[in-house]
Amino acid sequence: MEYFIQQLVNGLTLGSIYGLIAIGYTMVYGIIGMINFAHGDIFMLGGFAALIVYLLLTTFFVGIPAALALLLMLIVAMLVTALWNWRIERVAYRPLRGSFRLAPLITAIGMSIVLSNFIQVTQGPRNKPIPQLVSSVYEVFGISISLKQIIIVLVTAVLLTVFWYIVNKTALGRAQRATEQDRKMAALLGIDVDRTISITFVMGAALAAVAGTMYLMYYGVAVFTDGFVPGVKAFTAAVLGGIGSLPGAVLGGILIGLIESIWSAYFSIDYKDVATFSILAIVLIFKPSGILGRPEVEKV
């Protein structure tokens, strides 16, 4: 039983990271109906930004408190990654808006290749291990919960609340939802559609950067190929939860995290990704709109 709850805690942590990335996928998909294949690599980029900031801090400010270091890593990673995604949207996706549906998908795949190879070229292909930033572990009823896990879950919860508030309660969120429903009409009603979409990419990238920083802190290692597998899993999470839905993305992420950790614990660790993908396929075949998604009505 304790072992099981331990796995739940691990799964929840991992799932929170997936959920944070999935929000970026789901927001972009919601607003312009495009699978942003480069988003996984944006996450990787965020991790690297955090890594370099960490190295800067530990080189020039020896003995800096971990909390402050983590905060600075988060802020800089969010800013830099958001800047990247803002430019990427402008260069690679905006010129193709309203044209051929597959064209932005291909540029997104191209951007994904560019980003991972850019990091490989500039930062080198090797694994980048960093020492533990936060190492406290608490024992609660025989279950060990690390401070890292608490931070990750808390940050996810706070960010989800903030973003849920932005999307549902602010003028910006209203503009986003209007653009999502009908881009032309939104533009006619005076919404700056280009700006709204840019902001969506910026927000998605900032969350991915948070996820990247958390991933770096949790596993203590970064490598340029990191974007693909978490990226695909996060997209799986977004689809599983119902693409276009913010709570769905986090729910999907947590589900994927739980499936992964429980499958690894009780069955075979080798086949954990097979289990994830199989469950995705099964869910989609029986409930194509995901868990919290609106069913797609076929208009005749």
Add this chain to the structure above:
Amino acid sequence: MTGIETAMIQDPVLKVEHLSMRFGGLMAINDFSFEAARGNITALIGPNGAGKTTVFNCITGFYKPTMGMITLRQKAGPEFLLERMPDFEITRDAKVARTFQNIRLFSGLTVLENLLVAQHNMLMKASGYTVLGLLGFSGYKKAAAESVDIARHWLDRANLLNRADDPAGDLPYGDQRRLEIARAMCTGPELLCLDEPAAGLNPRESLALNDLLRTIRTESGTSILLIEHDMSVVMEISDHVVVLEYGQKISDGTPNHVQNDPKVIAAYLGVEDDEVEEVIAVVEGHEGGAL
């Protein structure tokens, strides 16, 4: 029950009995029955949101009705229970073709290709389900030539021969409407269901459409069921009119009969339920007044 008698028809091609369709809590069609006679043009009219297109979607298999029975009897005798068949079999086996309210052409294919796609099942058989055709057997070539002839025939009737090699998406709106009808005719239907064929047409295009529909009736013997808002089209070409309001039938008969039915007038003018009686009294006062 609505209490509206279903007009007795000698040789119905389509018989709809007690059709009901529920979407969640909304009863879109409620116990709707009517018959369409073979060789006739039957019009289904009613105010917006009355459920006309839903009836069409039930007949053509795009929706599965909650209740009711839809029977199609072909000229040669066999009967089909449409509510039990998937949509593509309704066209392929029962021979019911349809068009759509918002035109659905294959806009990137040429006009001719659109008509050839409509003959898919015939050509599939002729090509030995692709295998023989791929190996170059002559049977397929002959069938392909025949299919082009059928297409040419309907292009001629729809007055689109000179646009045959243009992409369908390049045609003006009125031509697209007629092309969609020609395409449906290429499936060789017993019953042709047209969903608002005159919507958005200018007067000249509207006349061309009427011509096409008359040609279809006289030349091919295909029965037509149409939804229409344009009363001039309905009154001019239909033999039989069924009126639907809020998913229920309120009138059924000849154009003339329906035109003078006070319930129809009330439905179209939009009066409160309790005022219907008043309207009836008024109309009966001016017997034969125009709609």
Add this chain to the structure above:
Amino acid sequence: MANFSNSVDADGSARMARALREAFFAGLIALGMFALFVGLESGQNIRNELVLIPHPKTLTILILAVMAARFLMVAYVSPYLASQKVRNVTTGEMPTTSAARFFRLPAFIIALVLAVAMYVFASQAEQSLSPTGLAYFGMVRGLAVIYAIACFFFYFRVFVGDNFAKLAIVALVLYPPVIVYFFGFQGSLKWIDNFGIQILIYVMLAWGLNIVVGLAGLLDLGYVAFYAVGAYSYALLSSYFGLSFWVLLPLAGILAAFWGMILGFPVLRLRGDYLAIVTLAFGEIIRLVLINWTAVTKGTFGISGIAKATLFGIKFDATKTGFAALMGLPPSSAYYKIFLFYIILALALLTAFVTIRLRRMPIGRAWEALREDEIACRALGINTVTTKLTAFAIGAMFGGFAGSFFAVRQGFVSPESFVFLESAVILAIVVLGGMGSLTGIAIAAVVMVGGTEILRELSFLKVIFGPDFTPELYRMLLFGLAMVVVMVWKPRGFVGSREPTAFLNERKAVSGSFTKEGHG
């Protein structure tokens, strides 16, 4: 309009001011984007700890380059393009004139003479020039050859356009002998294997995927799975049962088609991006199974020592009964490569032939109709499920053929070869080429795969950027950038129009703006 010239001057200075301002902001943005990643490198020291290695010079050059590019763009390039547009409109000249301006006859002759002369004096140059000079010599020669070829295609563009397929087939059939003539058997290896066979494999894969994506409009992101099925079918069946390539080639195709049906059946109900993500998942599942089912597949070690293909029982080896001995030729591995080249050429042509044939058959038309409007298809009595399944199965079959060829060419298969990136590259070739167009796809494969392969040849870059510079490192980076640039430049691919499959009076190509890209 009295002070027209004044306003032009004012325009000019305002433009300069704007260009400077925009260049400054571009520089700021570039600083923000690159300061961390280019300016600082997270390297490892001797104790394997991470340390920062600053690269201020690279960062400065990069930012200055961005600023200069932005400045030139705003100040000169975009006004020039705008004025060209105005000129084209006012003079009624077609925009092709800018291409004609680039490909002038005198320049063509100079390039041709230069190229020929540099080939004639190649041996003298090798003796007299320093390595640096030799590298530049090679670069100039390469550029001259490329320019001359481009001119040739430009002058004969109408003829080439009309007879593209025939010319391409003739050129491909003659390719190995021509290459052998110029480079000798040993020197031909690289050109036939890395360029010829490699590109043709991608052409074939892209043509196979084209049936699914380009014709039927079903977005398949896991196509590499069928490639893997074909490769492992051959690898396993030949090593366990000793069956020959010619038996296993059709069998691999059938097995892949069978897998296509199995995977296709549950997922074809799904629409659009859901289909894309499930096919991606299936591709990954197959790869993960190949990695983890070590008892059969040997996992990441892969299967090596796969039997080679034979020509009517004649082996391509150095034994007495081998091809070289029988033909009385000196032993060389080139014969086998040439033999493989012709096999993959035949397979690719088979794919093209079947695709062209199928497009004129009801099933092919139904695929294209499905891409345009699925609901209308159902209303016309087309069984969309079987139609989609056949597209999936036939596409998968060609993937299987290509896979078994891949296994026989490499003599080794491992799950590493079947990653998502491969699916993405194949899909990119299909879309970049222009969905549905065999010619466009072949061009895209040559440009994208050949273009990145040629980077390996660009040794003169080492001279410019220093000996540590390895062009291969930038191969995928440039591949990705090329994907983005080509797509933004031509969103419908190289060949955006579609050939109709039947016509009444005259055959007219359908403009890409009418064709749809499918929902599934």
